[in-house]
Amino acid sequence: MGAESGHVTRAVVFALDPSPAQERLLRSYCGAARFAFNWTIAEVTGNLAVRAAERDAGVSDMTLTPAVSWSKFSLRKQFNTEKATVAPWAGEVAKHCFDAGITQAAQALTNWSASKAGSRAGRRVGFPGFKSRDKAKLSVTFVELNHQLSWLNPSRHGVRLMLPQALLHSKDAHVRRMMQQLVWLHTVESTRRLFQVVEDGRASIQQVTISHTGGRWQVSFLVRYAIAARPVKQPLQRVGGTVGVDVGITHLATLSRPIDGVTDEFGHVPNPRPLAAQLARLQQLDRGVARCRPGSKNRARLLARRARVHGRVAATRKMAHHMLANQLACRFDTVVIEDLNVAGMTHNRPLARALADVALGQFRQILTTECDDRGTRLVTVDRFYPSSKTCSACTAVKAKLPLGTRVFDCDHCKSILDTDVNAARNLEHQHVAGLRPETRNADPRPHKTTRAPARAAVAA
Numbered sequence: 001m002g003a004e005s006g007h008v009t010r011a012v013v014f015a016l017d018p019s020p021a022q023e024r025l026l027r028s029y030c031g032a033a034r035f036a037f038n039w040t041i042a043e044v045t046g047n048l049a050v051r052a053a054e055r056d057a058g059v060s061d062m063t064l065t066p067a068v069s070w071s072k073f074s075l076r077k078q079f080n081t082e083k084a085t086v087a088p089w090a091g092e093v094a095k096h097c098f099d100a101g102i103t104q105a106a107q108a109l110t111n112w113s114a115s116k117a118g119s120r121a122g123r124r125v126g127f128p129g130f131k132s133r134d135k136a137k138l139s140v141t142f143v144e145l146n147h148q149l150s151w152l153n154p155s156r157h158g159v160r161l162m163l164p165q166a167l168l169h170s171k172d173a174h175v176r177r178m179m180q181q182l183v184w185l186h187t188v189e190s191t192r193r194l195f196q197v198v199e200d201g202r203a204s205i206q207q208v209t210i211s212h213t214g215g216r217w218q219v220s221f222l223v224r225y226a227i228a229a230r231p232v233k234q235p236l237q238r239v240g241g242t243v244g245v246d247v248g249i250t251h252l253a254t255l256s257r258p259i260d261g262v263t264d265e266f267g268h269v270p271n272p273r274p275l276a277a278q279l280a281r282l283q284q285l286d287r288g289v290a291r292c293r294p295g296s297k298n299r300a301r302l303l304a305r306r307a308r309v310h311g312r313v314a315a316t317r318k319m320a321h322h323m324l325a326n327q328l329a330c331r332f333d334t335v336v337i338e339d340l341n342v343a344g345m346t347h348n349r350p351l352a353r354a355l356a357d358v359a360l361g362q363f364r365q366i367l368t369t370e371c372d373d374r375g376t377r378l379v380t381v382d383r384f385y386p387s388s389k390t391c392s393a394c395t396a397v398k399a400k401l402p403l404g405t406r407v408f409d410c411d412h413c414k415s416i417l418d419t420d421v422n423a424a425r426n427l428e429h430q431h432v433a434g435l436r437p438e439t440r441n442a443d444p445r446p447h448k449t450t451r452a453p454a455r456a457a458v459a460a
């Protein structure tokens with residue numbers, strides 16, 4: 001999503017407030033997408049198994065059953081020829097649902113083979129499994145590039161719900177009235193700004209995903225903005241220089257130097273208050289769920305409530321992350337954060353670390369966008385760098401620092417510091433020439449030069 005192309009892609013999310021009839025329809029859409037996903041996986045694994053068995057039986061490569069193509073186009077074509085038999089109910093949902101499931105499965109297969117071949121970064125991707133009715137996230141994606149504005153109701157509070165084929169082709173007056181009631185999903189917030197930029201041609205909608213996230217329905221538009229049309233934010237007073245950021249659970253984050261109005265005098269950015277309240281409520285609900293009989297109505301009700309609280313916790317933290325990322329990207333020239341835990345190192349670690357990784361992953365994503373928008377340099381430091389075990393005053397490294405230790409006391413220079421502040425200062429010091437900026441935009445060097453080594457040598 002570099003600026004070279006003159007465009008950036010951003011997600012725009014609105015909370016939805018569907019009627020009971022609309023919600024039933026959405027659930028069946030998500031089910032149809034899941035069905036098509038599972039159909040695709042079954043088709044491909046069946047084909048692989050047949051070919052493997054034939055090979056074992058000594059059939060020559062020339063006479064093997066032909067391989068099923070993994071392209072979404074040919075898979076869709078094949079699904080459509082079999083649709084009437086495998087999904088006789090297909091007319092009751094919008095046809096886009098099947099495309100969504102097949103596209104997703106084709107992508108999962110591509111990811112798997114790329115990962116296997118070693119051409120995909122990150123954690124190893126397993127062969128895609130079936131999505132279960134109980135556990136799969138409810139989500140369906142629509143792609144319709146020709147009639148962009150038709151997604152949004154001019155009233156500014158409606159998003160189009162694609163209707164089932166059976167309804168669309170009905171001549172019955174009663175059915176047509178029912179369609180009128182179904183076609184617009186009410187949004188809580190106004191869609192005015194999105195409507196305007198799309199109407200002006202300054203942005204285009206790439207795809208639309210409706211999902212049940214955090215206990216409620218939402219719509220997420222993938223929007224491609226011309227650079228000039230990006231939302232402009234309030235400028236903040238610049239401090240300049242470098243700041244190290246340690247993302248945590250006890251505090252939202254700790255900065256290597258305090259900012260008035262953002263952090264306390266030590267540099268801690270406190271967790272937002274509603275977050276703490278919701279975390280307490282979450283613990284209470286967890287205890288309630290544990291006391292319920294499995295499969296009981298009470299348990300289902302508590303689980304639904306817990307999903308909504310989880311959703312609020314996530315939303316509150318995300319909002320706080322956005323505000324902090326905005327502050328950092330506006331005020332400093334360079335922001336240094338710790339890198340995510342590298343793939344393969346994620347086993348057997350305490351829960352707090354897992355939670356911190358979730359928060360860190362999201363924060364890093366938001367911060368990347370914010371820094372990219374402002375040309376601020378974002379630098380990540382390898383997780384193997386012992387940021388919390390090193391003394392920020394004398395660089396002596398402690399052999400061991402148990403998780404949860406709040407105070408760092410150096411055995412060498414006897415300085416005593418808060419562990420998070422110490423880690424943040426170490427991150428700031430790690431910003432040295434040769435460290436890799438996170439984004440190309442933030443890289444002040446001409447892009448044609450050869451890249452510096454990925455990471456600076458870490459002082460042992």
Ligand SMILES: [Zn+2]
Pocket residue numbers: 391392393394395396410411412413414415
């Ligand atoms: Zn020291």
